[in-house]
Amino acid sequence: MPTPRKVPLPTARTADRHDLYQRAVQSPEAEIDFVDSRFKAIRGRRASTLREDFCGTGYTSCEWVRRRAANRAFGLDLDQPTIDWGLAHNAAGLTDEQRARLHLMNADVRTPPREARGVDIALAMNFSYWIFKTRDDLRGYFSVVRRSLAPDGVFFLDLYAGYEAMKVTQERRRIAGGFTYVWDQHAYNPVSADMECRIHFEFRDGTRLRNAFTYHWRLWTMPEVRELLLEAGFKNVVTYCEGENGNGGGDGRFRAASRCPADAGIIAYLSAAK
Ligand SMILES: C[S@@+](CC[C@H](N)C(=O)[O-])C[C@H]1O[C@@H](n2cnc3c(N)ncnc32)[C@H](O)[C@@H]1O
Known part of the structure; x- marks a missing residue:
């Protein structure tokens, strides 16, 4: 058997920051598992269209089109070089047929293009919506998301909290x-x-x-985000907190909860139904 060739370790000179970010921060498979199963539980049908707001490299959108042949994904981001990186590195790993169902667009999430409206699922992950710093701006964005969903669409977002969230x-x-x-x-x-x-x-x-x-x-708290979702017209806002692994860490499984332990760092998902 040939000896496997050693992959050289990355250095600051050779590494690519988008690749490092994706490997360190993102888990598109787990994220899509979560939103796919929650949508099915909430609506009793499978989702097929997904919009990834603040999509960056479109990593999650690529996972969505890979999942099922009926799936279509729309990713919105304002940074063309980041979109281009995603097309060259993430979309390049898709088949032609999958790539035809992926649309990464240079657009502001506050004005989604017509093609990216009427979707089953909208995502705003990795706290990206925290760029909106006033109640009016965040409610305004949530209202746009709500209007741009299918009649039974669901919006999923995440946030972090806990007593160390504001610590330098x-x-x-x-x-x-x-x-x-x-x-x-x-x-x-x-x-x-x-x-x-x-x-x-x-x-x-x-x-x-x-x-x-x-x-x-802006470091938004969970109740503030929940209230603004409701003010924007969403119904049935549900919080999902991660279970504990017994060693002080999370177990990677998120369950609907009306309270969770007052830990140092908490990652939670929210779902908001139209
Ligand atoms: C934290 S990154 C998110 C990357 C990736 N989607 C993730 O979940 O980790 C935030 C992205 O939001 C984009 N962005 C910021 N403001 C935006 C806006 N108003 N509309 C669309 N994209 C925006 C930035 O260009 C950046 O790529």
């Missing part, structure tokens, strides 16, 4: 493939709840990719 701190996580992901809660203003978060990457050879991504967000 850094969290390091080693990622398979030879690099470390650094989540940098760089600044937080208790008066406005404005926060600045950054992502850095560190490599085994000692090199670092500082400020690979920077976010200027």
